[in-house]
Amino acid sequence: MKTELSIYKKEAWNKVSELYGDDWLKNGISFICCNEMVKKSIPPNVNGHIKILDNACGPGSLPLNLIEYLSQKENVTFTIDACDHASKMIEKLDRNLCSKSIPNGSIKSHVMDGQNLEFPDETFDYVFSMFGLVFFPSIDKGLQSMNRVLKSGGTIGISTWAYGGFIQSFFEGYRDAVGHEWDGEEIVKLSTEGEVIEAMERNGFTDIKTSTYITPMVDKSVEELYYSYIEAPMFQSILGGVPEDKAMLFEKLVIEKLHLLKQKRQLVNESIIAIGKK
Numbered sequence: 001m002k003t004e005l006s007i008y009k010k011e012a013w014n015k016v017s018e019l020y021g022d023d024w025l026k027n028g029i030s031f032i033c034c035n036e037m038v039k040k041s042i043p044p045n046v047n048g049h050i051k052i053l054d055n056a057c058g059p060g061s062l063p064l065n066l067i068e069y070l071s072q073k074e075n076v077t078f079t080i081d082a083c084d085h086a087s088k089m090i091e092k093l094d095r096n097l098c099s100k101s102i103p104n105g106s107i108k109s110h111v112m113d114g115q116n117l118e119f120p121d122e123t124f125d126y127v128f129s130m131f132g133l134v135f136f137p138s139i140d141k142g143l144q145s146m147n148r149v150l151k152s153g154g155t156i157g158i159s160t161w162a163y164g165g166f167i168q169s170f171f172e173g174y175r176d177a178v179g180h181e182w183d184g185e186e187i188v189k190l191s192t193e194g195e196v197i198e199a200m201e202r203n204g205f206t207d208i209k210t211s212t213y214i215t216p217m218v219d220k221s222v223e224e225l226y227y228s229y230i231e232a233p234m235f236q237s238i239l240g241g242v243p244e245d246k247a248m249l250f251e252k253l254v255i256e257k258l259h260l261l262k263q264k265r266q267l268v269n270e271s272i273i274a275i276g277k278k
């Protein structure tokens with residue numbers, strides 16, 4: 001029987017919500033990329049009332065950055081709707097943000113499937129999905145839903161994980177432990193700039209600009225990195241494909257590969273940021 005990937009399970013995301021501590025929300029990779037996204041997508045001279053959607057918001061890396069950026073602007077008022085299918089992510093976001101007093105804006109959270117957004121057509125000026133859409137069972141459904149709720153002329157911003165160094169070590173560990181390349185369902189989606197552009201154009205977006213963004217991994221030992229990342233749904237999905245009697249070997253091989261990578265250069269994560277228009 002085919003088992004459902006962990007990346008598609010709400011329970012898996014609920015489970016990891018507690019791993020996103022305060023540290024992650026200040027210095028984590030997604031926080032740094034969200035900062036970059038906000039600066040790249042919202043012009044410094046923006047004004048008027050703007051409506052923003054964060055689809056698959058997790059504990060709030062993007063809303064935190066949006067609030068920081070927009071609350072300094074005198075001629076802007078804003079609303080943020082933040083949604084996620086995992087109720088525990090939303091609880092975490094509410095604890096972190098919804099009680100925050102924001103002088104010129106407000107934020108509302110929703111437990112919602114990002115592929116079936118429950119907002120009227122053409123509601124938002126900006127729609128974002130940071131490292132979220134890539135985990136939806138259907139990328140097209142997610143992008144179509146975001147396209148529907150975005151105003152004509154509005155801006156979309158998404159970020160994805162590139163298939164490279166750190167992530168690749170887990171797939172190579174799988175190959176060497178199991179004896180063949182990963183042949184299960186696609187886990188790392190939209191992992192090249194070309195794929196991102198193609199998917200966005202296919203779903204009605206234009207004028208797409210992409211960039212690859214390199215973030216150093218936090219200063220932890222390789223073993224600590226392995227044991228924290230292996231809890232994340234993406235890596236649980238890979239581990240789920242390893243036969244039980246090969247699990248220890250898989251762990252050993254991935255850790256060895258991460259050590260080798262670290263010897264060659266600092267461990268980094270590569271992500272792709274894409275911004276487009278409707």
Ligand SMILES: C[S@@+](CC[C@H](N)C(=O)[O-])C[C@H]1O[C@@H](n2cnc3c(N)ncnc32)[C@H](O)[C@@H]1O
Nearest residue numbers: 013030056057058061084085086113114130132
């Ligand atoms: C890697 S986290 C990213 C969270 C946040 N955007 C960030 O950058 O820190 C992926 C998020 O996508 C959410 N997610 C996955 N599939 C989803 C779906 N079908 N609908 C809504 N949210 C989903 C997960 O619950 C999780 O919070």
